[in-house]
Amino acid sequence: MNKAVPHPASFKDPAGFIFESDGNLYRQVNISYKKEYDAFMSSGLYKLFTEQGSLVAHSEISENLTQTTEWYTTLKLERLPFISYPYEWSFDQLKDAALLTLSMAKKSIEKGMILKDATPFNIQFKDGKPIFIDTLSWEMYDEKQPWVAYRQFCECFLYPLYLEHYIKADFIPLLSHYINGIPGDITAKLLPWKSRWNLGVRLHVLLQQNVKKQASTSAPRKIEFSKTKMLNLLQHLESINTITSIRLYNNKYLERLL
Numbered sequence: 001m002n003k004a005v006p007h008p009a010s011f012k013d014p015a016g017f018i019f020e021s022d023g024n025l026y027r028q029v030n031i032s033y034k035k036e037y038d039a040f041m042s043s044g045l046y047k048l049f050t051e052q053g054s055l056v057a058h059s060e061i062s063e064n065l066t067q068t069t070e071w072y073t074t075l076k077l078e079r080l081p082f083i084s085y086p087y088e089w090s091f092d093q094l095k096d097a098a099l100l101t102l103s104m105a106k107k108s109i110e111k112g113m114i115l116k117d118a119t120p121f122n123i124q125f126k127d128g129k130p131i132f133i134d135t136l137s138w139e140m141y142d143e144k145q146p147w148v149a150y151r152q153f154c155e156c157f158l159y160p161l162y163l164e165h166y167i168k169a170d171f172i173p174l175l176s177h178y179i180n181g182i183p184g185d186i187t188a189k190l191l192p193w194k195s196r197w198n199l200g201v202r203l204h205v206l207l208q209q210n211v212k213k214q215a216s217t218s219a220p221r222k223i224e225f226s227k228t229k230m231l232n233l234l235q236h237l238e239s240i241n242t243i244t245s246i247r248l249y250n251n252k253y254l255e256r257l258l
Helices: 031-042 045-052 091-109 150-167 172-176 184-190 193-197 199-217 227-242
Strands: 016-021 024-030 058-061 071-077 113-115 123-126 129-132 138-140
Touching: 024 031, 031 045, 031 071, 031 113, 031 138, 045 091, 091 113, 091 123, 091 129, 091 150, 091 227, 150 172, 150 184, 150 193, 150 199, 150 227, 184 199, 193 199, 199 227
Parallel strands: none
Antiparallel strands: 016 024, 024 071, 058 071, 113 138, 123 129
8 A cells, every 4th residue: 555645735733634545535633532533323314314415424444554553534525526715706606605614503403412613624515515524523512612614614615605795796715815704893894784684693793893992901700601602603604695795787796685
């Protein structure tokens, strides 16, 4: 077998990494992620998501192909025929990827787990539908804690969609510059005044900026969270399904009043 070569697109993650060998694509799961990986596989989430076509499939290989001391198990991954990047996507593709992320997060909570990442780089498209590609994005759910990936979801998904919806310009390509998402302060400055009538903009953009400013000038407050609050948050974020960015024949945009 040829030497395992780390994949250049694999982000540094203590839980594991992608590598190639003999033309096959693999993911190494490190021992530090053993608890979460075993919980994810035994929870039924892997079976559910792969059967739905929402998660890339894998087969386990009990061989340390990389010969590293951090190894726990090896996953041979389904190789997708085409790789794209979020800054290349259309408005509807980014929205579909966002809705998939929220749907998977909600279903994971019911099984005692939660997505620790909410980046569009964890998603590709297969047969025109979004598919999640990072099996190591789950962690144990603590209902007393807020969603650790909430800010990332907003900056990577929600804010580009809001900007394109309200300003009617191509903001999604900006993700090539803002790899970690478009910052909230920039989004708040760019959004027009009329967007403030949207409850989502008030909650997920303006309120978050106020909280951020208060946190920088005063001691942080302990926020009590619950499973109900988490599910309500995810459900409200799903309201992005109602926003559109449609170019008409006369080069003008159709906007749906929210």
